[in-house]
Amino acid sequence: MLNKEFKEKLILVAGKQNVEDSNASRLVYSYDATPGFQSLPDAVVSPRSANEVSEIVKLCSEYKVPIVPRGSGTNLAGGTCPTQGGIVLLFKHMNKILEIDEENLTVTVQPGAVTLDLINQVEAKGLFYPPDPSSMKISTIGGNINENSGGLRGLKYGVTRDYVMALEIVLANGDIIRTGGKLAKDVAGYDFTRLFTGSEGTLGILTEATLKLIPMPETKSTMLALYQDLEAAARSVSKIIAGKIIPATLEFLDQPTLKVVEDFAKIGLPTDVKAVLLIEQDGPADLVSKDMLKMAEICKQEDAVSVQLAKTAEEAEALRTARRSALSALARLKPTTILEDATVPRSEIAKMVTAINEIGETYNVQICTFGHAGDGNLHPTVATDARNHEEMERVEQAFAAIFEKAIELGGTITGEHGVGEMKAPYLEWKLGTAGIHAMKAIKDALDPNGIMNPGKIFAKDTRKRVVVTS
Amino acid sequence: MLNKEFKEKLILVAGKQNVEDSNASRLVYSYDATPGFQSLPDAVVSPRSANEVSEIVKLCSEYKVPIVPRGSGTNLAGGTCPTQGGIVLLFKHMNKILEIDEENLTVTVQPGAVTLDLINQVEAKGLFYPPDPSSMKISTIGGNINENSGGLRGLKYGVTRDYVMALEIVLANGDIIRTGGKLAKDVAGYDFTRLFTGSEGTLGILTEATLKLIPMPETKSTMLALYQDLEAAARSVSKIIAGKIIPATLEFLDQPTLKVVEDFAKIGLPTDVKAVLLIEQDGPADLVSKDMLKMAEICKQEDAVSVQLAKTAEEAEALRTARRSALSALARLKPTTILEDATVPRSEIAKMVTAINEIGETYNVQICTFGHAGDGNLHPTVATDARNHEEMERVEQAFAAIFEKAIELGGTITGEHGVGEMKAPYLEWKLGTAGIHAMKAIKDALDPNGIMNPGKIFAKDTRKRVVVTS
Structure with a gap:
């Protein structure tokens, strides 16, 4: 609950219509896209200018109220969940x-x-x-x-x-x-x-x-390479980069993901293969066709069973959209979808994909893997049910093993989703005690009262390391 | 002078041969490439590993001794001058x-x-x-x-x-x-x-x-565009970028610089024009020739008196080398060479070049201007004599006016040389009191004893702002 005096001052700054603390509006902003994180904010405030934000921050500092800035809440690591209450800051007026x-x-x-x-x-x-x-x-x-x-x-x-x-x-x-x-x-x-x-x-x-x-690049071309062997797909990725071609996009989808995505998008994706690479190049037309030819050759050398060029811009867009819909498609399977983004050096993609499958077997968890293979940035995803505590425990253990393996291969626990609150307990695995300590020094220097999105990035406790299973 | 106990401990860590404190070696590392900065370090230490560096830093922390890391001392802002004594750290053993x-x-x-x-x-x-x-x-x-x-x-x-x-x-x-x-x-x-x-x-x-x-880009092509009008050259730069061509290099040299460089390099640079653009593009051959053609056209539309393509790789290399030698060439003119790197948004290049010339006239200082025009990063340079105090005062005022103008145009006081000690008094002009304050909080958090290259970036006093002359 908001302190009355604090609330009055907030309203003076932001206007009554921009300070909401009804149960309904607090509930709406009590969670983001991350499963397992929910907590009511005390109020939802929508400033209209940097000066208003400044006044709000000064008030929060005075009253020691946490502030959680929030866009559309698509965060996948609990980064925009107000886990310590306080105010959620919305930017609906500052959207130009x-x-x-x-x-x-x-x-x-x-x-x-x-x-x-x-x-x-x-x-x-x-x-x-x-x-x-x-x-x-x-x-x-x-x-x-x-x-x-x-x-x-x-x-x-x-x-x-x-x-x-x-x-x-x-x-x-x-x-x-x-x-x-x-x-x-x-x-x-x-x-x-x-x-x-x-x-x-x-x-x-x-x-x-x-x-x-x-x-804007002049042209763009898109193709799908199909594989009956996961590692062959991963090897193609490494070979393309080592061949000094940097494609615009180099995405990987394994069979379980393919099936779910096709069922969702219905665009005729092959579901009888073990893996697919979605490859795009953009730039001047000549260069694009040269690169696409070279990449198609590499894929075939690495045992792609088929390499298909998208014939129209619409077909290409459908493929990209299907790939982007992977999370939505997977989310339909079960009540809880946990998507991670362990990342490794590109050269280690094949090892990482193999390790993820082995870890899935060890913990008896079905992991769908897709992601930005060219970046080494994979999204192993599990459809589960948070109410099944026994299964959730295994899922968590499997992800801990995935993080450990990624770090062992020279990688990181998050490539693009952020640490948030969900991955904070693992951050020390990547940065070491000294790294966390230096980060904390900077956090404390700039936010001495700890009001800026508290509980994120820095964990109360680091998770115990597991033994890697492969 | 080094504390005896400290020196003994240093020697234990780094070895006797790697701790030099003779007058000769201290003198060698008492300055860098920045005129007007000289100060003897207490010792010059050459560690062999990160662990040795760690031990040295711990000792310096214990004995409150400044540490100045130094490469080859080509710094142009006094950044590697040990102005508060202490030890200069050399990396001659850690150079692999x-x-x-x-x-x-x-x-x-x-x-x-x-x-x-x-x-x-x-x-x-x-x-x-x-x-x-x-x-x-x-x-x-x-x-x-x-x-x-x-x-x-x-x-x-x-x-x-x-x-x-x-x-x-x-x-x-x-x-x-x-x-x-x-x-x-x-x-x-x-x-x-x-x-x-x-x-x-x-x-x-x-x-x-x-x-x-x-x-590695497949090919590279180089050309010179000659102008009788400084602003026409600057306008060509803006028009090339606005035409959505991003060349690999887009360098500007004014007539005074051209004369000095030609006198130094003797490669047949034109010295009868007011300004030259050195333009390069790299990439696949077709694309390069297309871009070079388009850029040549833009230069001609903007009143270039001549546009000449380098005929051989050697000729191109000679042009690049001549450009890179600008500082050395200018340094031959007079005992003291002061080279700055005020930077503005690309669109403001013409205004900045004009302002520099006006400022030179106002303060009766001859300014040679060259630099990375495509980045908006200019190097106005003055050949002077530090012993002539009256002239040096005018030079300093001229540079202060240049910094002020750059900031007014949305630019910065340094594009690539760093703040060091020389530009520290101007930094607040760019960052404001709040910006400096936040930076200082981070500095103090990570270096509470202030031993890491002290006196650099953070000034004791901010210089008073001048009235811009144009």
Whole structure:
């Protein structure tokens, strides 16, 4: 419950209509897309400007009230769940695309702008914003920046971080700072633009961002390579990269995922093969056909049973959409869907895929695996039921084993979803005690009262390490 | 002078031969490439491993001795000058290229490796490391990372930061941490890889780095566009980018620079024109010729008096080398050469070039301007004599006016050289009091004793702002 005095002051700042604390509105923002996390906020506040955010943050600091910034709540690691109560900050009023600068190739946006709207608007001007998280139809740019979101085009074009040029941020003391600029080069001080990108709202509240755009590639081509052998598919991925081709997209789907996706999307995906690679290249037409030919050859050499080029743009779009719908499709199977994003160096993809299958057998858990194979970023997913405690325990053990294996292979516990609260107990496995300690020093320096999305990234306890099963 | 006990302990850690405190060796490391900065260190220490660095840092922490890490001392902002004494850390033993990983397209190096050696070694394998600071023949990768160095290829390929994937760092408490990995995607915790990149040795000591490589572009083409009008050259730059062409290199040299460079390099550069653009594109042959044609057309439309394609690879290399030698050439003119790197959004290049000339006239200072026009990163340079105090005062005022103008145009006080000690008094102009305050909180959190390259980035006093002259 909100302190009465605090609530009155909040209303003075944000307006009565922008401070909601009815049970209904609190319930709506009590969870995000992560299973197993739910907690009521004390209020939901929708500021209209950076100055209002600053005033709200000062109030929260004074009254020691947690603040959880939230876009569309597509987070998969509990990052936007208000697990310690406090206020959820919504950006429904701060959702504008402020400027597309065609001379400097930048776009300036408010945090609540929807990713796909931005992509469509810049593409209408012949420009390209590559980061394309699967949730882009509803995800917001603020959420993408806070999580450093990836997507299907990450292999060639990088992730959100690679496109953030400047930020306006409200710090825990209410200070409004601006980092970077419309500048290709800027070394004036510490790289706050990138420190805040991916910091999951634990260091400050993002209120504006300037993003880099690039010229739209001329053409794009799409193909599917089908395999009866998982490892052959994984080997194709390594061989393509080692062959010095960087495709725009290089996605992997295993048979269980294929079946579920086809059942959902009904676009004629093959379900009788063990794995599929979805491969795309973009750029000038000649170059694209040359690369596609070379990649098709590599796939065939690595025992692809068939390599099929998409014949039309519609067919290609259907394939991409099907891939993006994997989570939605899997979510229909059972009440609880747990999707992870362990990531390994590209060279280790085959080993990781094999290990995931072995781990699934060991813990008697059916794991569907798909993901951005070219990045080494896999999404092993389990459809389960949170009410079945015995099975949930096995699922958790299986994921712990997957994280351990990823780290053993030189990888990480999260490639693009973030740590949030769900993966916080595993973070020390990747960073070590000293790494966590240094991060905590920075967190405490910028947020001494611990009001900025508390409980995220930093865990109360690190999970005990398991013995890897393979 | 070193405390005797401290020195004995240092020798125990690093070996007698690696702890030098003779007057001669202290003198050698008392300055870097920045005019006006000189100060004797108490000793020069050359560690052989990260563990030795950790032990040295612990000792320095115990005895409150400053540590200044140093590559080849090509810093232009006083960043590697031991202005508060202490020890200069050399990496002559930690200079190896440890691994080139052709499957993951990475190279792992020690900080003392020379940039050009790395570039040559990876190019021999058909791979490409784009960051190419003009000092690359002698600069080290450790220095490049600490300064987030740019170069001629920054426009298309980005700067050092865009290629750092993983770091090993020794923190001020002696902890050794590892950030990142051979991973295209990694969001496990704060982005320490980028926070430390460009932090100028003020947060920790870099002991190893893994850098991203890309496939070597197939071909490269080079041309010179000559102008009798500075602004026409600047307009051509904006129009090329707005035309959605991103050339590999887009360098600008004004007439005073051209004359000096030609006098130095004697390769037949035109000295009877007001400005030259050096333009390069790389990639597949067809694409390169298409882009070069389009750019030549734009230059002609914008009143280039001549556009000349380099006929041979040797001619192209001579042009690039001449451009890279600009600082050396200018340094021959007078005892003191002050080179700055104010940076503006690309669209503001014409305004900035005009302003620099006006500022030169106002303060009666001859400014030669060259630089990475495509990035908006200019290097206005003054050849002067530090012993002429009256002139030096005017030079300083002129540079203050240049910084002020750059910031007014949405730019920054340094694009690629770093803040160091020289530009620290101007940093608040760019970041504001709140920005400096937040940076200082991080510095204090990670380096509570203030031993890591003290006096750099953070100034005792901010310089008073001047009134811009145009």
